[in-house]
Amino acid sequence: MKNSLVKSLSVGIVAVLACTSFSAVMAEETTAEFTVTANLSVPGELNTQLPGVTAYMTNGNNPLGIGGYEAVAPTEPVSDNAKLTVTSSGTMTLELNIPNPVFTLQQIDGCSNATITKAIRDNEIYSSGAEQREGRITDVTIELNDNSGVYVFEECVEFPTLLGVDWTVPLTLEVDLSNVTIPEESEEPTETPETSYGYADEEEETPAPEEPTETPVPAETPDVSATPTVAPTVAPTTETTVTPTVAPTTVPTQTPISFTDVKDNDWFKSAVDYVSGNELMYGTTDTEFAPNEETTRGMLVTILYRMTGSPEVSYDGSEWYAAGRAWAMENEISDGTNMPNNVTREQLVSMLWRYDGSNEVESDMLNDFTDSDKVSDYAVNAMKWALENGIISGESDTTLNPKGNATRAQMAAMIMRYKNIK
Numbered sequence: 346m347k348n349s350l351v352k353s354l355s356v357g358i359v360a361v362l363a364c365t366s367f368s369a370v371m372a373e374e375t376t377a378e379f380t381v382t383a384n385l386s387v388p389g390e391l392n393t394q395l396p397g398v399t400a401y402m403t404n405g406n407n408p409l410g411i412g413g414y415e416a417v418a419p420t421e422p423v424s425d426n427a428k429l430t431v432t433s434s435g436t437m438t439l440e441l442n443i444p445n446p447v448f449t450l451q452q453i454d455g456c457s458n459a460t461i462t463k464a465i466r467d468n469e470i471y472s473s474g475a476e477q478r479e480g481r482i483t484d485v486t487i488e489l490n491d492n493s494g495v496y497v498f499e500e501c502v503e504f505p506t507l508l509g510v511d512w513t514v515p516l517t518l519e520v521d522l523s524n525v526t527i528p529e530e531s532e533e534p535t536e537t538p539e540t541s542y543g544y545a546d547e548e549e550e551t552p553a554p555e556e557p558t559e560t561p562v563p564a565e566t567p568d569v570s571a572t573p574t575v576a577p578t579v580a581p582t583t584e585t586t587v588t589p590t591v592a593p594t595t596v597p598t599q600t601p602i603s604f605t606d607v608k609d610n611d612w613f614k615s616a617v618d619y620v621s622g623n624e625l626m627y628g629t630t631d632t633e634f635a636p637n638e639e640t641t642r643g644m645l646v647t648i649l650y651r652m653t654g655s656p657e658v659s660y661d662g663s664e665w666y667a668a669g670r671a672w673a674m675e676n677e678i679s680d681g682t683n684m685p686n687n688v689t690r691e692q693l694v695s696m697l698w699r700y701d702g703s704n705e706v707e708s709d710m711l712n713d714f715t716d717s718d719k720v721s722d723y724a725v726n727a728m729k730w731a732l733e734n735g736i737i738s739g740e741s742d743t744t745l746n747p748k749g750n751a752t753r754a755q756m757a758a759m760i761m762r763y764k765n766i767k
C-alpha cells in the first residue's frame with residue numbers, strides 16, 4: 346500500500362491581513378499495534394546437544410531454574426509474547442523479548458527477509474568455567490520484510506553457559522501473522538484560516554512530514570501564553586497553488602543546561618546545548634537529557650511549534666502536546682493522529698520538510714545508501730531535501746535506517762542543523 350499526499354489548495358490573498366486561506370486533504374501514514382506469537386529457536390535438526398529437539402530462546406525455562414523459570418529445557422514455544430507495529434504502507438516492525446538466561450544470545454543477523462534494527466544487551470556476566478561473556482541480547486526490534494511468517498538468521502552466535510563454548514547455529518524466527526491487518530491511511534480535511542505568520546528579523550520557513558525527537562516529561566507542557574507579533578507576509582502569486590509558509594521566531598539564546606548524561610566529547614553535545622539553550626527541548630529531569638531515549642510525534646510537533654514562537658492557537662484537549670498538535674494541523678505539518686507513537690527518522694525529516702515549505706530538490710545522495718529502498722514513498726522528497734542540506738546523515742556510511750525510531754539526540758541534532766541553514 347503506497348502513501349500519497351494529495352493537496353487541493355484554494356488560495357485567497359487578503360492584503361490587509363496578508364494571510365493565506367486554504368483547504369487541504371492529506372493522506373498520512375497510520376499505524377496499528379498487535380500482540381502476536383513469535384518464537385526464536387534452534388531447530389531440532391541443528392541442535393547438536395539434543396538432536397531433533399527444538400530449543401526456544403523466547404522461553405525462559407532452563408535446566409538450572411535460573412531467573413525464577415522452571416528447571417526444565419526450553420522445548421515449548423510461547424504465545425502472545427511480542428508486539429507488532431504495522432503501518433498503512435505495509436511496514437511490519439516486531440519487538441521481541443528473549444528471556445532465556447542460560448542459552449545466551451550474543452549475535453543475531455544475516456536474514457534475507459528480515460532486518461534487525463535494534464538490539465538491547467544487559468550488562469550481566471555469563472560464565473562457564475574459565476569462559477565468560479559480558480552481557481547477552483535480551484530484546485530485539487526486527488523489521489519483517491515479507492509476510493511469510495518464517496525468518497532464518499544465518500549469522501548468529503549463542504553461548505550456552507551449560508557448555509561454555511560458542512555456538513554459531515542459525516536461528517529461526519516464526520511469527521503468527523494470521524490476525525494481523527494493514528491499517529487504512531488517514532485522510533482528513535484541514536481548514537487553516539491563517540497559515541502565514543511573519544516575525545521581524547526572521548527568514549520564512551514552512552511545513553514538513555515527520556521524524557526524530559523530544560521526550561515528554563509530565564511537567565513539560567507547551568507554553569501557549571506567548572503570542573508573537575504578526576508582520577504582513579504576502580503569499581506567492583506566480584502559481585495557482587500556493588504552499589503556506591510558517592515563519593519561525595528566533596528564540597533568544599540562553600545558557601545551555603548542563604546534563605550529567607551529556608559529556609563534552611559526545612557527538613550530540615553541541616546539539617543538546619543548542620536546543621536546551623533555546624528552550625526547544627528540555628531535560629527528562631533537572632539533570633538528565635536522556636539522549637538515547639526514543640521520541641514521539643507529539644514531541645516533534647511541540648518542538649516545531651516552539652520554533653515558530655508558540656503562537657496563540659485554539660485547541661481541544663488537555664494533553665501536553667495539544668497546542669502543538671493544533672498548530673501542526675492548521676499548517677499542514679501533521680494530521681494530528683498518533684501523537685503518543687514513536688517518530689521515525691523518515692517521519693522526522695518529513696515534518697521538517699513540510700515545515701520548510703515542501704520544496705523538491707534534485708539530489709542523487711539518497712542512492713548512496715544501501716537501504717534507500719526502505720524509504721517510504723511519501724518521505725522520498727523529504728529525505729532528498731534533508732540529505733542535500735546536511736540535516737540528516739547515515740547511521741553508518743552505507744545505511745540511513747529511515748524506519749528506525751529517532752532518539753532525543755538525533756532529534757536535537759536535526760533541529761540544530763536545520764536552524765543552521767536558515
